[in-house]
Amino acid sequence: METPANLFSLFLESLGGRTSRFCEQLSDSVVLDTPITGKAVGRLQSEDALNRLSAWFRDYNARLEYGRTVAGSDGYAAAEGKAFLQLDGWDVGVPLAVAMDLNPSQKLTGFRLYHTLWPVKHAHTLRGPLFDSERATLPKDVADYHHALENGDAAKAAGLFESDGTVREPSGGISGGRETPLSRFFEWAFQAGGVSLHYHRLVDSGSHVAAEYTCYRWANKEIPPQAGMEFWDRSDSGLFRAVRIYDDVEQPS
Structure with missing residues (x-):
């Protein structure tokens, strides 16, 4: 079973074009949501979305950098990294973060990517809410x-x-x-x-x-x-x- 840190590393690897190892970590009922591809439900849709997401990052010759993973005991984890995109001859760093929901077998049941598209589009891109009424208890x-x-x-x-x-x-x-x-x-x-x-x-x-x-x-x-x-x-x-x-x-x- 992969740890959340390893799963995030496999995700960054997938953005470089090597998607198979990350796709192996998806459960059949996984829900994947990214700013580029939107919401995908189920493993087949999510694998297709991941391939399109990888192609988008490769179009900008992205170099990916691992940051930190924060994992809980309830199957929920978060991680940070950075993508360096080649834009107009410059490497432009775009911070990115993910949230992961894991089942007891450490397979992904939910995966949500967060990052701005401002450096690419020079405009903000509206991304609707990903949750309904669920509320977290805050420290x-x-x-x-x-x-x-x-x-x-x-x-x-x-x-x-x-x-x-x-x-x-x-x-x-x-x-x-x-x-x-x-x-x-x-x-x-x-x-x-x-x-x-x-x-x-x-x-x-x-x-x-x-x-x-x-x-x-x-x-x-x-x-x-x-x-x-x-x-x-x-x-x-x-x-x-x-x-x-x-x-x-x-x-x-």
């Missing part, structure tokens, strides 16, 4: 972060981070760190109001947390519900060291 620090986002409270949001904490946006831009206070990022993000999310699935390893969400309001405006994923790194103090966001949501004007 206190993530719940505090969630409330700060919803209330547009820049000071509270920044206060949940270490002094050199960072937020990485979907296209890879990093705000905060030692040079620039993270509060400036949140003040910009909340200039017209907060961001409202429903969190659906969550995995918490202690030092790392990952969750899938639906964003449905930003800047006090209802927006089409859109899927996303978020990762948090905790420091020894209990504050956040970093947050990384994976979605294609456009800030309302």
